[in-house]
Amino acid sequence: MTLRFSKMHGSGNDFAVIDSRDRALALDPALIRAMADRHTGIGFDQLLSVEPARDGTSAFYYGIWNSDGSPSGQCGNGVRCVAAWLHRAGELELGAAAQVQSPSGPVTVRLVDAHCVTVDMGEPVFEPARLPFDAPQGRDRYMLDVDGQPLEIGAVSMGNPHAVVAVGDLQAPALERLGPALTRHARFAEGVNAGFVHRLSARHVRLRVHERGAGWTQACGTGACAAMAVLRQQGEVEACVQVDLPGGSLQIDWAGPGERLWMTGPAAFVFEGEWLDQSRGD
Numbered sequence: 001m002t003l004r005f006s007k008m009h010g011s012g013n014d015f016a017v018i019d020s021r022d023r024a025l026a027l028d029p030a031l032i033r034a035m036a037d038r039h040t041g042i043g044f045d046q047l048l049s050v051e052p053a054r055d056g057t058s059a060f061y062y063g064i065w066n067s068d069g070s071p072s073g074q075c076g077n078g079v080r081c082v083a084a085w086l087h088r089a090g091e092l093e094l095g096a097a098a099q100v101q102s103p104s105g106p107v108t109v110r111l112v113d114a115h116c117v118t119v120d121m122g123e124p125v126f127e128p129a130r131l132p133f134d135a136p137q138g139r140d141r142y143m144l145d146v147d148g149q150p151l152e153i154g155a156v157s158m159g160n161p162h163a164v165v166a167v168g169d170l171q172a173p174a175l176e177r178l179g180p181a182l183t184r185h186a187r188f189a190e191g192v193n194a195g196f197v198h199r200l201s202a203r204h205v206r207l208r209v210h211e212r213g214a215g216w217t218q219a220c221g222t223g224a225c226a227a228m229a230v231l232r233q234q235g236e237v238e239a240c241v242q243v244d245l246p247g248g249s250l251q252i253d254w255a256g257p258g259e260r261l262w263m264t265g266p267a268a269f270v271f272e273g274e275w276l277d278q279s280r281g282d
């Protein structure tokens with residue numbers, strides 16, 4: 001089977017984008033894992049497919065799979081790359097806005113220029129049951145035992161689940177253990193993306209994310225949104241925050257509960273390729 005793809009990244013979080021506008025693809029988890037392998041495959045954090053819209057109002061639908069083959073409901077860096085991909089495919093003009101349907105619902109993208117995209121990510125959802133997270137309602141922080149260590153977390157969905165931990169040192173060796181342990185914590189029935197955030201000021205934070213289904217990544221767009229939303233709900237940051245991740249910076253704007261959250265950041269093409277996995281036949 002041969003598959004053409006665009007290799008892209010958003011702040012170092014990398015993707016293979018597949019054009020499924022004209023034909024449905026049979027993407028089983030084993031094939032996705034093989035394609036994601038950084039030695040014998042293409043290598044990526046997530047696979048994204050661009051498909052016809054399913055909701056009757058969006059311009060397109062886009063599918064999201066992590067490198068371990070698991071699906072996700074949203075991908076912040078990925079939807080910016082899909083917007084840039086649509087522009088390059090002649091489907092979206094510079095400066096224009098378009099509604100793109102994700103597995104967790106529609107988001108609206110706007111091309112600031114060919115390599116910078118603003119996304120209306122919708123409203124952060126703090127209700128634990130909607131993550132899902134086994135926890136009581138109406139709190140803005142929770143105590144969790146993570147690998148024998150008590151951790152205070154915030155929890156929010158951006159269409160995918162996030163746990164956010166405030167730390168003073170993003171290089172602390174313990175994070176290498178706590179990231180994976182939090183991601184698979186039993187109180188998150190579908191797993192969780194584990195963000196560790198260092199607040200530098202009310203308008204500037206640093207973040208590392210151990211992603212569900214992909215591990216530590218250079219950047220996590222929904223993770224940046226989640227970290228800002230949790231800190232804003234806790235009264236720790238203002239409405240406009242710069243989030244520095246290992247692979248680059250994102251601008252997150254959220255006025256507060258009842259308002260929509262906006263993310264602005266880069267989208268880059270790296271190369272075009274063709275997957276030639278002969279073991280799967282043509």
Ligand SMILES: N[C@H](CCC[C@H](N)C(=O)O)C(=O)O
Nearest residue numbers: 072075076077160220221222
């Ligand atoms: N690992 C995430 C999906 C990718 C999110 C991330 N790459 C982003 O940019 O938001 C999950 O399983 O929910």
